[in-house]
Amino acid sequence: MKAGEELPPMEIAVTRTLIVAGAVASRDYQDVHHDAEAAREKGSPDIFMNILTTNGLVGRYVTDSLGAGVRLRAVKIRLGAPNYPGDTMVLRGTVAEVDGAAGTAEITVVGANGIGNHVTGTVKVAFEGAFEDASRAVFQGAASQDGGSA
Template identity: 55%
Template sequence: MTSKKTRAFDDVLPGQALPELVIPITVQLITAGAIATRDYFPGHHDKDAARELGSPHVFMNILTTSGLAQRYVEDWAGPGARFQDLKIKLGAPNYPGDSMTFSGEVSACDAASRTVEVTLKGKNSMGNHVTGTATLVLPHGAGDRT
């Protein structure tokens, strides 16, 4: 059981900012993410192969980015939130030695379905690595976990 509380739908408003989350980009994160998602493309784990492709170093795959984006939103929403959808677009690559800073805000709320849409971006030193939206269902109040 976790001590983290689930955010209640009644406490969320459009325009509400999510706290920033900084993710250090390391060779280990990139390589482990690629292996965990069974993405054995050499550009995600072999620096020489990445350079042959014109990249200065190994670079993060989309599935790792997707997982990090979902983590960012779910950390804000809490364990009782139900994740419904994630739509992302990639931009600047993530390379080791950089960091990616996630930011976001609530862009829409639907009281009938208790859904909340969050607009998010993950930015590194070259610009936006990822932009997108996530949709979650939140419980009504403190005692409601459905």
């Protein structure tokens, strides 16, 4: 993996079920995520996806694209155009930087739908081995401070 490399795009059908299930699963009971009439009363043409569902989809996109040996370290996103039922969101990612010594990479992600960019952001990942090495170093450091050994 190197800076500038593009991840394969991922298409996600934005269904009413996905929007409602994502809101319920993340305990977001705001009516604009499950009640079309209430959403219209508040100025929206329909229910729309919440940020927690989007955050999960961005994380899934990156881990699915990079493989099982990847762990999310940070997901920083900003919402734009709402995801409404019946649309499709296409997620695309580009490797922004790679730190081989630390075993990490930062991926820039954009998710667009029929009316514009729904989400933009960055995802920092650690690769298997780097995560375990960092955890081992922390454990060994703590053990040496109290006189124990790892």
